[in-house]
Amino acid sequence: MDWLINIFTDTSSLAHIMVLIAIVISAGVALGKVKFAGISLGVTFVLFVGILVGHIYTHSGMANEENLAAPGQVLNFIQDFGLILFVYCIGLQVGPGFFQSFKSGGGMKMNYIAIGIVLLNVAVMLGLYYLVFASKGDKNDLPMMVGVLYGAITNTPGLGAAQEALKTVGGFGDLNIASGYACAYPLGVVGIIGSMILLRFICKISLKDEEEEIRKLQEDNPHAKPHRMSIKVTNHSIDGKKLSQIREFLNRTFVCTRILKDGNYITPSHDTVVGYGDLLNLVCAEDDSDAVLAFLGETVEGYDWKEERSETVSRRILVTQNSVNGKTFGEMHFSSVYGVNVTRITRQGMELFADRALRIQIGDRLLVVGEKEAVERVANVLGNSVKRLDHPNIGAIFLGILLGIVLGMLPIAIPGMSVPLKLGLAGGPLIIAILIGAYAYKLHLNTYMTSGANLFIRELGLALFLAAVGIKAGATFWSTVTNGDGLTYVWCGFLITTIPLLIMGFVARKVYKFNYFTLMGMMAGATTDPPALGYANMTSSTDAPNVGYSTVYPLSMFLRILCAQAIILFLCT
Template structure:
């Protein structure tokens, strides 16, 4: 049985893999347990890791550090790819508000830490370690340690111990703050879903309206000319003529008074489009589905799966001219968009095509429409993006006196957002299936939590017994107080959507476990979008304030 003892007690690759697997398995099993209908979910991995480390199952520091950082990179990169397509539009609609709220949380945390230092007498280096743990910010810890060492020539172990003691309750404190706001404010998820749909137009990015053309001054003009006049984004899908025939519209189609038009436009542009053409009329889908004299009109969503289409514009493909079809909507990441000739297509887009059955079959051949092809992973984009993210995260932005960097989490996250948004423009295939994205995300966060727990377990109990238990309380105050102050203000005064607030809480604390909990609770991408919106600025502020705090004490 020597081999079994060696496997559990001696350092090595097999021991490291076994320890990580046990921490993750135990944490996931405990995550299924609910108390009062609430579970910490995947966060349990952290505490199982602490327990294993306390009983002697540790991992060599270099291996543990690699696993932690690589897991975090996988987690944030998969999030960036997912939220990238909608990131910049979300930033325009309330992004600055989120960044301001997140910055307020950071500054309130620093102020709370300083007040605790004055009232308790705990030295500032230790308080900075507690602050970094309470807000679950490892780069801030590293910056504080390095700034102290550079200024004094020695290392202060209390910085790391304060971090280790405060970190576990920091994770719980963030989730607790989310739950407290939810129950105090009596959040109703059904109403939040309705509010979210209204804010993001998630279900109404494209509306269909039947309009009778009655503008006599424009009688006999082509649709292409009228589109330039109205200066609004719209598509005319089909036209019902006076003789009862239905035809597909294109830029060269001439409109005649009395024609009925099936118009697709955004909610913002639709009133102007209706007023320009005439007035609305009631027509059912069955009436629009009537046949033309020569062919059957059908509508079908076609999935873009051919790599040579990625990044191309509609104007390059000339689908209307070549096949006599009309494209009325583009569904991208669950949102319907109004197509235009300059729009760049991406693999994974679902294109709504209207035309004859034969024409649509030809368009399918051009665009792909093969689910099998989408199941193949595009690893080149992922690993090129990770490499670029590591480079970006390593660039020093400020020197005070240590370089302030985005780090191995911030760099990959920003690059993933940029690739998700602009990658198709450079013919990069950024599409991953939802299951593949979730797998990368969950594997990454599981490895990260297991590594953090195993790293924090050694000496954890001893520190608490010897007076460190007070640090847990200080850390809890630093975690919860700023979140609740800003959270209640954002909810009561700004009427912030709860899903967005959960992402704000997790992002302001740069805390992946809290984001994983928020995503699981919300069941949509809004927490991830707000997390990604505030994360870069918050990471910068966390690192900067940690260093300034240390220098202020010396």
């Protein structure tokens, strides 16, 4: 049995390292599915299992000369590699909606609130540091409070960015700020959801009234309201022209569902020729109806087309057609022209709202609801060819990672700083991934990755990162909690979580008059916390929480990572 014992005791062997990582990740993922009061920690539980394993090895005498359960250099590689994979896939996920979120008035206001929450989180953390810790004169307290900050807002990429920046600064030895993160994380999840509930009572909000308000706002949109017309062609200039040519001449989007030509009913296609005197059954947006009618001819009132309406179906349609890549939903007129409703848009595993200004990209999945014939027509327009996107372009993905690492290592000299500023292994890949996600279609670059592949790589990277961080933190975690400031970190983290959310939530409600369900999504997005979004979705029967979350999430994630590095580089040098 010596071979089995050596697997767990020979800390320098490859077999031991792989077994150790496998145990930590598998156990952490399994325990992360257990719900406490309806809330689960998910893959983040890997961190706590890693801390436990690291603690066992350290205090059982099985640790190596570095007092770790595995070689420190190997753990550092696993940590950094996992972090790069994680933040790069995060960037690809948020990139398509990052710049789009600033283009509408409502989106700007939502992001103002998110920025306020991010800055207040930092301000409360610094205030608590100077009130509680500064007088002690321990240089390690500020980095540890940064760990508490990112545990309080449940933001793991920020923790990785802070640790990476701490290596750049130097002078802090083997300080592992994951201990502060772990102390604050559990109450961070509870504090975010608790802030949502408390805000509802402070502002005396009625959930029923909020849902009714959303329904009223969604009614009678002239851009989305369909208008059906029977038009007799009296314009001689379009006699003998194809329907596709007429659309180009008119520069309006419409769908012709039936044509009465010489007493015969025809189901038209793009190449169908229209003649003088033909009777067309058209559907267009209500605000386009006057222009369409003026160009084609005259309306015929009360004509019965005797159409048999097909069954209503819902179908997920994959965008694979290059001709629609980059077009906005407003330009497509799904509801008014094609007679269907797009109820869900999934992009890189993220639910987006079908705003008129949102641009469609290759790989988007649209949940389309409508009559079977209309849904089939939309599927043909969008492509829906799964085979075209089955194989991700791995070369393009790693080219992006290469560019991100080069950007992250680029030294930027700033007056007053003892060391040059670097975006690091977290910031560089994130920025490159956001730019690729937002603008790759303009350069005709195929960087598409299925949502399943993105989620897998992202979760794998996060699990590797958390496992390595946890194992390293386990060596000192127990002493930090019992002999150090562990309990102080817990209540400081709770204040860092709740105070900014309550202040900015109150401002968003009273000043900007945001709907409560949208506000819940914004609070979850500003803290990049999926469990909080899940709670918001359970509370509401509308899509408002998803709208708020997806609008502020990209900028919030970017600012969280950037702030982590800025605090360390500016205040810890």
